[in-house]
Amino acid sequence: MKIVILDHPRENPGEIDWSAFSDYGEVTKYERTLPEEVAERIGDAEIVFLNKTVVTKKELEKCPNVKFISVIATGYNTVDVVGAKELGIPVSNVPSYGTEAIGQHAIALLLEITNHVGYHDQEVRKGRRNNANDWCFWDYSSIELENKTIGIVGLGRIGQITSKVAQAFGMKVLAYDSYKNDALENENCKYTDLDTLLANSDVIALHCPLFPETENIINKDTIAKMKDGVIIINNSRGALIVEEDLAEALNSGKVYAAGLDAVRDEPISMDNPLLSAKNCYITPHISWAAVECRQRLIDYSLDNLKAYLDGNPTNIVNGVN
Numbered sequence: 611m612k613i614v615i616l617d618h619p620r621e622n623p624g625e626i627d628w629s630a631f632s633d634y635g636e637v638t639k640y641e642r643t644l645p646e647e648v649a650e651r652i653g654d655a656e657i658v659f660l661n662k663t664v665v666t667k668k669e670l671e672k673c674p675n676v677k678f679i680s681v682i683a684t685g686y687n688t689v690d691v692v693g694a695k696e697l698g699i700p701v702s703n704v705p706s707y708g709t710e711a712i713g714q715h716a717i718a719l720l721l722e723i724t725n726h727v728g729y730h731d732q733e734v735r736k737g738r739r740n741n742a743n744d745w746c747f748w749d750y751s752s753i754e755l756e757n758k759t760i761g762i763v764g765l766g767r768i769g770q771i772t773s774k775v776a777q778a779f780g781m782k783v784l785a786y787d788s789y790k791n792d793a794l795e796n797e798n799c800k801y802t803d804l805d806t807l808l809a810n811s812d813v814i815a816l817h818c819p820l821f822p823e824t825e826n827i828i829n830k831d832t833i834a835k836m837k838d839g840v841i842i843i844n845n846s847r848g849a850l851i852v853e854e855d856l857a858e859a860l861n862s863g864k865v866y867a868a869g870l871d872a873v874r875d876e877p878i879s880m881d882n883p884l885l886s887a888k889n890c891y892i893t894p895h896i897s898w899a900a901v902e903c904r905q906r907l908i909d910y911s912l913d914n915l916k917a918y919l920d921g922n923p924t925n926i927v928n929g930v931n
Contacts, residue, residue, distance in 0.1 A: 611635030612675075614655040616643040616663040618682075625901050626908055631659075634915060649673055659911060660688065667693025678702075678918045681927075682911045691928035700923050700930040702914040706767060708903035713771025715897035716815055716845050719869025722891055723841055724753040756780030761811030763787075763804070763827065764818030764846070765794060772815050773799055784811055787818075808835040813843065820847035830855040838864060845871035845897040857883035860890055871897045 613635045615628075622628065631637045635657065643651050643663045649672040652658055656677045658665070667690045670676055679689060681703045694701050722728060730748065733739070738747060760776045762769045765785040773783045773794070783799040784807045795801060808814070814836070818824050828842065829852040842865055844851055853874055859865040867889035873882060876895060884890050898904075910925075917924040923931055 611657065612653075612655040613637045613657040613659070614652055615639040616648070616651060616658065616660040616665075617641065618659075618661070620661060620899075622904060622908060626905055628908070630912055631915075634919065652676060657915060662688055664688050666690045667696065670694060670697055670699065678915070678923075680911050680914045682907055686927050695928040695930050698930060700918065700926050701928045702911075702918070702923065702925045703927050704907055704910045704914070705925055707906040707910055708898040708900070709767045710771055711900040711903045712768045712845060712897040713775065713817075714900075715871060715893075716768075716772045716817070716843050716869075717775050719843050719845065719871065719891060719893070720755075720813060720815075720841065723867040723869055723889070724755060726750045726752070755813075757782070758812040759784060759810055760813040760815060761786065761807035762815050762817060763807070763824075764816065765791070765801075766817065768846075769815070769817035770794065772817060776813075781813075804832075805835060808832055809837070811840065812837060813841045815843040816846045816850050818846060818850065820849055825849050826852050828852065828856060830858070833859045833864060836865070839866040840864075841866055842868045843870075844868070845893075848873040848876065853882060853884050857887040857890070860884075860887040863888075867891065871895055 611634060613631060615637065618639055618641065628639065640651060645664060648663060648665055649669040652669065652673040654675045656675050658676055658679045659682055661682045665679070665688065670693060676699055679694060679699060679701045681689060681701065684704055686701060686703045689701050691701050729750065733749065757780060759782045761784045762773055763786050765773065765787040769785070773785065776783055777798050784802045785799065786802060786804045786807045790801050827850050833855060842856065856865065856868060860868060869891045870884065871893045872895055873884065873892070878885070884892060914925055
């Protein structure tokens, strides 16, 4: 059996062993595959693994041997799942592999904003600690999180991690979610409506999926409903935010700071207004990138292949069994 991996460097730049894939057939790996290379590289392979390579029905029609596609990611919009279904090809994904790390990164963004660890480290290295007249110095005061309120938009698996850590800091949690889990409520964590969350939160963290009803959920109108000096955290999807509106609010001081791990168009364009906005911290979509997460991602993708070969396919996203 021939197996092709169309792109792999982001999942595994070197720390993770792919050798187990060879137990199931002859494996060919590529670091990246351009659109015009897809059909040729799939060739007569029966099993296709991919992450960000776009595969359309047109390419699949040129590769009649393909029996199974495994997306090494949660999002599967890179594959024409409808076209694959019409050709009878099951497509699988990995529904969950980085919950804890993504919640952890949300807190890391928040702590960089409240404590400015990276900034002051660089100032010490410039010699300012040695040249200071006093035994300490700071350019930004730290912000204590105890007794502050964090509004979490989306209290699913990742939102629950952020909620748990926030409560450990002594924060109150307001949660907005279409699906309520009463077991998560306690004296420090309550569900509420979106307007109440916006009006009463010192920090707002976005952990919701990108749906039509959540796209642009942070915009000039919703920002106007927020407290002055609010902090916004988004390591979910960039299109949840109208970036021009957030940049304006940051520059005016309405929003004190933002910590972002996702932007609308990636890689980020150098003319993105958030790059020049005040107090905007941007990481390059790395919440998911802990080595433990990437190991699980590859392991679960291999499990999807095993399940398919055993006749019990799992995590199928296009209804083909």
